Amino acid sequence: MNAATIDAVDDDLWSAIGDPTRRRMLDALLIDGAGTATTLGHRLAITRQGTAKHLGVLERAGLVRATPAGREKRYRIDDAQFARAVAQLSSVGSAWDARLRRIKRIAEAIQQAQND
């Protein structure tokens, strides 16, 4: 609940899911189950090389895993890691929410004290 709570969040993970294109790629992978740099490029209307770079980032962040199949390189979501990412996401959200509520309580207390 202190500052370290948020600072401790993995920045790589955040920058991985902070990018809109990567979010849409994760979305596509969740829906389709798997995909290659080429198919994802078609799906998202960007270049194959573009998606390839993003897939590299996501793979380094551990969110997806690749399995070579002939001349294709098939990517799919790493369920465990992805679940961990979602958990961290909601963790920061609830931390902020709690802090916001606490601030409001204090503000109300101060205002009430001034009214006395």
Place this chain on the structure above:
Amino acid sequence: MNAATIDAVDDDLWSAIGDPTRRRMLDALLIDGAGTATTLGHRLAITRQGTAKHLGVLERAGLVRATPAGREKRYRIDDAQFARAVAQLSSVGSAWDARLRRIKRIAEAIQQAQND
């Protein structure tokens, strides 16, 4: 629950809170209640101009509001907008979580069907 659910999320909002420095700035503002470009610069050990740019982004995203006070420009969190942001954050999280669970259910069903 479809693709539009996630695509509809405000990209500006995401890029606003996607940056680690901006997250820490929001954190500092939540804790301290308010701050200027200079004070935040000291607090986060980066330049005043750096924080000034970030404050501009956050202000354009509607997460903070500025009130000029003499030669100072005092920023504070816009509670309503910030609460909305946190809500969207957790919304995407739960959407992904739901999708992940659904995928797992389908995978299990397929596997069970193959076992028959």
Place this chain on the structure above:
DNA sequence: TAAATGCGCAACCGATGGTTGCGCATTGAG
């Protein structure tokens, strides 16, 4: 009135998201 403080604008630098272009490996049709 002059020093100090806070801000804005502009130029610059490294990293990153995106592109094009090339070459190599695997596949599949003749």
Place this chain on the structure above:
DNA sequence: CTCAATGCGCAACCATCGGTTGCGCATTTA
């Protein structure tokens, strides 16, 4: 078996962005 087609990797290039330094202007204060 050969060769076009397909999928990938590497490299160069460009725009944007996070961050810096440097300057000038406004406001405060000594």
